[in-house]
Amino acid sequence: MLNGSVVSKGIGIGIAKVVSSQGSEVMSAEEFMSAISGMKPGAVLVASHLTPYMVGMLKEYSISGIVCETGGMASHSALAAKSMGIPAVYDVAGATKEIADGDTVIVDGSSGYVYERPDSDIVAGYTVKRKKYLADLEELKGYRNLKTVMADGTECSIVCNASDILSVMHVIDEGGEGIGLFRTENLLSGEGRIPDEEEQTRVYSRIVSAMKGKEVIVRTLDIGGDKNMPFLNLEKEDNPFLGYRGVRCSLGHRDIFTTQLRAILRASAGGKMSIMIPMVTCVEEMRNIKSLIHEIKTDLRDEGFEFDDDIKVGATIETPSAAIMADALARECDFFSIGTNDLIQYVMSADRGNSRVAYLQSVTQPSILRLIKHTIDSAKAAGIEVSVCGEAASDPEVVPILAGFGCRKFSVNPLSVSEVRRTLSEWTVADAEGLAYDILKIPVDQEIRDHIHKIYKDRKS
Numbered sequence: 001m002l003n004g005s006v007v008s009k010g011i012g013i014g015i016a017k018v019v020s021s022q023g024s025e026v027m028s029a030e031e032f033m034s035a036i037s038g039m040k041p042g043a044v045l046v047a048s049h050l051t052p053y054m055v056g057m058l059k060e061y062s063i064s065g066i067v068c069e070t071g072g073m074a075s076h077s078a079l080a081a082k083s084m085g086i087p088a089v090y091d092v093a094g095a096t097k098e099i100a101d102g103d104t105v106i107v108d109g110s111s112g113y114v115y116e117r118p119d120s121d122i123v124a125g126y127t128v129k130r131k132k133y134l135a136d137l138e139e140l141k142g143y144r145n146l147k148t149v150m151a152d153g154t155e156c157s158i159v160c161n162a163s164d165i166l167s168v169m170h171v172i173d174e175g176g177e178g179i180g181l182f183r184t185e186n187l188l189s190g191e192g193r194i195p196d197e198e199e200q201t202r203v204y205s206r207i208v209s210a211m212k213g214k215e216v217i218v219r220t221l222d223i224g225g226d227k228n229m230p231f232l233n234l235e236k237e238d239n240p241f242l243g244y245r246g247v248r249c250s251l252g253h254r255d256i257f258t259t260q261l262r263a264i265l266r267a268s269a270g271g272k273m274s275i276m277i278p279m280v281t282c283v284e285e286m287r288n289i290k291s292l293i294h295e296i297k298t299d300l301r302d303e304g305f306e307f308d309d310d311i312k313v314g315a316t317i318e319t320p321s322a323a324i325m326a327d328a329l330a331r332e333c334d335f336f337s338i339g340t341n342d343l344i345q346y347v348m349s350a351d352r353g354n355s356r357v358a359y360l361q362s363v364t365q366p367s368i369l370r371l372i373k374h375t376i377d378s379a380k381a382a383g384i385e386v387s388v389c390g391e392a393a394s395d396p397e398v399v400p401i402l403a404g405f406g407c408r409k410f411s412v413n414p415l416s417v418s419e420v421r422r423t424l425s426e427w428t429v430a431d432a433e434g435l436a437y438d439i440l441k442i443p444v445d446q447e448i449r450d451h452i453h454k455i456y457k458d459r460k461s
């Protein structure tokens with residue numbers, strides 16, 4: 001048996017298709033496409049490395065699981081696998097050596113176990129587990145079109161993370177109450193060039209109209225880190241996650257940024273939109289952006305375009321500096337959304353795509369929990385809305401803690417809407433606050449997890 005990081009729940013049983021880059025060089029998209037051609041439906045893909053783009057290519061193959069040797073549970077590749085609902089385990093050392101093409105493989109996306117050539121008892125056990133998992137998914141369907149209400153009647157909202165038109169359809173199907181994070185990197189890189197203002201306005205308008213009056217928060221381009229747009233020919237950096245990423249790149253490429261902001265503003269005439277800025281570290285950045293948006297609004301008005309003059313402009317709180325400065329930033333922002341994926345990587349100094357430091361990438365690290373609490377407290381004190389849009393908001397073990405800190409808005413993967421809604425329905429605010437109070441006193445990640453498990457077990461019995 002092999003094991004790795006849990007990425008996407010569910011149990012996949014199938015025949016292995018092994019794709020190895022044979023060395024340190026990552027395969028090109030073309031090489032990957034030719035390597036997976038002929039892969040049978042129901043196969044389990046075993047790969048040495050997967051970029052988000054490669055995961056997107058798997059849509060056509062209806063595979064039953066993914067095992068990847070590298071990645072990290074919060075890498076954008078892992079998030080793509082999760083959003084497609086494919087059971088997946090990443091960071092599985094030696095997978096492409098231990099597993100051969102044609103082997104039967106079981107991927108347990110809940111425990112992180114991967115069984116190569118399992119015996120008949122293990123297959124029988126997992127067939128039963130898979131049935132139970134599918135039955136739970138059926139039960140969860142009952143939560144799709146319910147309101148999100150905690151056990152004491154406190155209302156919450158569950159919005160979704162989306163990145164393309166197809167995922168917007170998933171948001172609607174799964175009962176999401178809006179889009180809390182629309183990542184625009186995929187949308188704007190598909191053609192090998194940045195779409196012009198008219199094209200972007202059309203896409204944003206389509207999303208807003210599909211959401212029929214529900215809120216759509218569009219995050220401006222977050223290029224850099226593990227997301228590159230090769231056609232922009234950006235300088236290669238030694239530390240891309242600490243470099244020219246997100247708002248820094250946008251402020252440096254005014255033409256691209258202005259086009260995107262004009263398009264979002266124009267689309268805001270047709271529905272409820274907000275603008276979210278990624279990778280903010282300081283108050284100056286928000287001030288610069290607000291004055292740029294002010295200038296753009298003046299131009300649009302002069303040109304006779306309609307837009308929502310009250311459009312909200314907020315920040316993703318995902319850097320240590322932003323979280324520490326949340327009280328001051330709250331005075332510059334209309335809302336916050338806490339990006340736990342990056343917050344964890346930056347606070348713990350642990351690259352979100354590096355399997356060797358995956359053990360540090362945990363939202364229940366006390367430092368992370370304290371910063372989340374400080375951010376929520378600061379937003380509340382300033383009277384602005386706060387949500388959590390990182391993967392932590394989709395984790396049913398963590399959701400009660402976030403609720404205990406005062407979070408009432410969760411932006412999750414569409415496939416997690418019902419599960420998070422059910423979890424919230426099982427907790428009162430008082431119980432969630434009690435849990436949050438207790439865990440803030442515990443200084444060790446694993447002890448916090450043990451405490452949570454004990455509380456959950458006691459509540460179930």
Ligand code: PEP
Pocket residue numbers: 181183222318338339340341342343389390391
């Ligand atoms: C985050 O960092 O938590 C986040 C939501 O953004 P992304 O995963 O796209 O970096």
Ligand code: MG
Pocket residue numbers: 278316318339341342
């Ligand atoms: Mg981020």
